[in-house]
Amino acid sequence: MASTRARSLSLVLLSVIVAVILVQVTLYQLVGADWFKKVYDSVSVRSNNEASKYSSVGYYKKALHHPKTTDDLWVLVSRDYIVRRLGYLDLRDIENVTIRLITMQDKRKAPPVALYINIHYNTMWKRPHCVPTQWDYGAIGRGYDNYENYLLKTGLLFQTQYESVSHITVSTNKNCSSEIGIIPIQTIKPKKYDYNFGVCLHKGIGTDFKPKVLLDYVKMHLAVGAEIIIIYIQTGAEGVYDILLPYINKGTVEVLDWKLEPNITNGGSHHYGQTGVLAECLWRNIYRVKYLGMNDADEFFIPLKHKTISELMSDIDTPQVSKTPAATFGFPNFMMKGNETLPKVSKALQSGTCPQLRNGPIAIYYTRSKGCVLRGRAVQKVVFRPVAIYLPWVHCQIKFRSWEYIEEYKLPEDTGLSYHFRSHWKKYKPCSVPEYHTTVIEKYIKILTGCDI
Numbered sequence: 222m223a224s225t226r227a228r229s230l231s232l233v234l235l236s237v238i239v240a241v242i243l244v245q246v247t248l249y250q251l252v253g254a255d256w257f258k259k260v261y262d263s264v265s266v267r268s269n270n271e272a273s274k275y276s277s278v279g280y281y282k283k284a285l286h287h288p289k290t291t292d293d294l295w296v297l298v299s300r301d302y303i304v305r306r307l308g309y310l311d312l313r314d315i316e317n318v319t320i321r322l323i324t325m326q327d328k329r330k331a332p333p334v335a336l337y338i339n340i341h342y343n344t345m346w347k348r349p350h351c352v353p354t355q356w357d358y359g360a361i362g363r364g365y366d367n368y369e370n371y372l373l374k375t376g377l378l379f380q381t382q383y384e385s386v387s388h389i390t391v392s393t394n395k396n397c398s399s400e401i402g403i404i405p406i407q408t409i410k411p412k413k414y415d416y417n418f419g420v421c422l423h424k425g426i427g428t429d430f431k432p433k434v435l436l437d438y439v440k441m442h443l444a445v446g447a448e449i450i451i452i453y454i455q456t457g458a459e460g461v462y463d464i465l466l467p468y469i470n471k472g473t474v475e476v477l478d479w480k481l482e483p484n485i486t487n488g489g490s491h492h493y494g495q496t497g498v499l500a501e502c503l504w505r506n507i508y509r510v511k512y513l514g515m516n517d518a519d520e521f522f523i524p525l526k527h528k529t530i531s532e533l534m535s536d537i538d539t540p541q542v543s544k545t546p547a548a549t550f551g552f553p554n555f556m557m558k559g560n561e562t563l564p565k566v567s568k569a570l571q572s573g574t575c576p577q578l579r580n581g582p583i584a585i586y587y588t589r590s591k592g593c594v595l596r597g598r599a600v601q602k603v604v605f606r607p608v609a610i611y612l613p614w615v616h617c618q619i620k621f622r623s624w625e626y627i628e629e630y631k632l633p634e635d636t637g638l639s640y641h642f643r644s645h646w647k648k649y650k651p652c653s654v655p656e657y658h659t660t661v662i663e664k665y666i667k668i669l670t671g672c673d674i
Contacts, residue, residue: 275405281406284405285306285505287462287477287478288459288478289480294478296391296404300327301330301333303325305497307407308321309407310408311409313410318377319375320383321372321373322336322391323497323500324336324371325370325497327368328367328368333371336373338397339391339392341389341390342386343386350382351395352376353395354374355373357372357612357620366491366496367486368497370500372500390402409508415449416448416509416511417446417534418510418512419450420447421503422453423499424498425453425493426453426455427457427458427493428455430461432464433581435465436464436465438519438521439465441669442522444668445522446530446531447514448473450473451474451505452474452477454479456480481494499615500613503607507607511606512605513605514604514605515605516639519644522552522602522604524636525636525661528664537550537632537636543627545627547609547628549606549610550603550629552602552632553631553639554594555593555594555595556592556594556652557592557642558589561658562587562589563590565663566583570583578670588642591656593652594634594654595652598617601616603618609622
């Protein structure tokens with residue numbers, strides 16, 4: 222009797238399960254996969270607030286924009302080893318698909334522990350997939366930073382492993398148990414560029430930032446044709462956002478939070494982990510910006526024969542100049558020296574014909590009209606082609622797609638230069654070549670001030 226009841230109960234349960242499956246299949250057929258997926262996702266997302274925040278479609282576009290908390294920016298494996306909360310699904314080469322992560326490790330400690338990535342999907346039919354990672358490039362042992370970038374990557378992924386990816390988590394366990402954090406994914410695949418030329422200030426801005434310097438940096442690069450300017454800030458430098466808000470609202474400036482600092486690390490890092498800023502600015506802008514310059518706040522990419530950098534690039538980035546496209550474009554360093562104000566600026570200040578020049582200290586690029594060219598890879602500044610690069614450095618690339626691109630095109634000195642206005646050149650390097658006068662900056666005075674002088 223008991224066994225009969227048990228069999229009956231089993232049949233009832235089986236019937237219920239079959240009925241539920243039939244209802245799901247019917248709904249799927251009647252209303253379509255998209256609606257069904259949305260219903261499922263809405264239920265699953267409500268059960269996990271963190272997943273809801275970080276894995277929503279398109280979240281990566283604003284993932285790091287100010288204002289963000291430290292938790293929004295970093296996943297802590299330990300105080301020695303932290304992971305940026307944005308991953309990259311690299312579809313540039315469909316035969317070599319990987320996911321990459323930017324991580325920062327304290328170089329004073331042991332090498333970072335092995336990490337595993339658990340790939341999660343936005344469909345109920347696929348279970349998470351745990352994969353090991355390897356260093357795409359180990360510690361970038363350059364500069365004075367205590368924290369250095371390790372660019373991580375998975376092995377090659379099959380289409381079934383990366384299709385419909387929602388987000389990833391990281392773990393120190395081979396089976397991806399004890400998952401840490403939820404990391405949104407930016408998919409990198411061929412598309413039309415949003416911008417032709419942009420610049421990235423290549424290290425984080427701290428509390429000692431100078432508003433005037435940043436404003437002048439933005440104005441000059443807009444004058445030479447930058448369509449987007451990207452700046453990273455630390456805690457205490459929020460004033461940068463307020464100062465640049467008019468440009469942010471126009472969409473020509475992005476201020477991103479970096480916040481690699483002692484509340485999550487083992488103390489400070491000289492340039493706040495500069496190698497990580499460089500890597501992230503490049504990866505975020507692959508297929509977004511065609512030509513991406515990286516430099517400091519007292520450096521400016523200046524075209525000598527063209528009005529804008531975009532016009533310059535259109536002339537040199539051609540099969541007639543180089544049969545194989547270049548991954549980087551090296552701009553020789555032009556050290557601006559002395560204290561001779563540009564002639565037109567000096568005349569306007571004396572005559573009062575340009576009141577805008579009298580509104581506070583004049584920009585540093587008006588105050589010098591003499592300099593000399595520093596040659597060599599160690600001092601040049603670079604405009605990168607992000608689609609060709611895996612890892613950038615201040616003066617060159619570290620790893621690039623060598624099977625499709627040549628490493629570098631060096632600009633002739635009469636074509637384009639990186640004007641460098643360091644305030645203490647006397648303590649830096651003497652000119653090894655003759656100094657000469659230049660007034661190239663004068664052609665931008667009207668754009669910068671509105672004065673036709």
